[in-house]
Amino acid sequence: MSKKELTYKEALTELKEIVSQIENEEVDVDDLLHQVNRATTLIKFCKNKLHGTQKDIHGALEELNDLSIDSHLDEEDTSM
Numbered sequence: 001m002s003k004k005e006l007t008y009k010e011a012l013t014e015l016k017e018i019v020s021q022i023e024n025e026e027v028d029v030d031d032l033l034h035q036v037n038r039a040t041t042l043i044k045f046c047k048n049k050l051h052g053t054q055k056d057i058h059g060a061l062e063e064l065n066d067l068s069i070d071s072h073l074d075e076e077d078t079s080m
Contacts, residue, residue, distance in 0.1 A: 011042045012042075014042055019039065021035065
């Protein structure tokens with residue numbers, strides 16, 4: 001059985017739960033390091049996901065802008 005890929009929403013939800021448990025002192029000392037390490041991993045995942053999404057959106061917008069410029073150039077060529 002394949003492992004399900006973590007989503008941004010799932011990571012953020014888990015991270016909020018860990019922070020809440022730590023803030024409410026629900027994590028015992030023996031598990032604290034594990035929870036902090038997991039939170040660090042989740043933060044890195046969320047940061048990478050946001051950065052990747054930002055790059056993808058920027059690329060898509062540039063592509064749309066290039067298409068718009070190309071269509072304007074084509075219109076100018078046909079009107080001459």
